[in-house]
Amino acid sequence: MPAREKLQEQVNILREQLEQDPPLPAEKREALEALLARFETQLELEPATQTPSISDDVNQAAIEFDADHPVISGTLRNIMITLGNIGI
Structure with missing residues (x-):
């Protein structure tokens, strides 16, 4: 599976984990959702235009x-590994 597809799959897994409604403080949930939104925007860009x-x-x-x-932390770490593999 190409790295960008794997990355999108991991983002989808993280969204599913959030939908299972773990007991997160509102500010942490909002921060993670904002990070995911930013991350999905970055996925649409070419790797050369993405910031570290x-x-x-x-x-x-x-x-x-x-x-x-x-579990959420593990998924985030998987995302970091995939980012590294595609040079981000």
């Missing part, structure tokens, strides 16, 4: 969710 900050933002989100929501 999206990887930093995904990494920060993974760290924040690590203790209380390890």
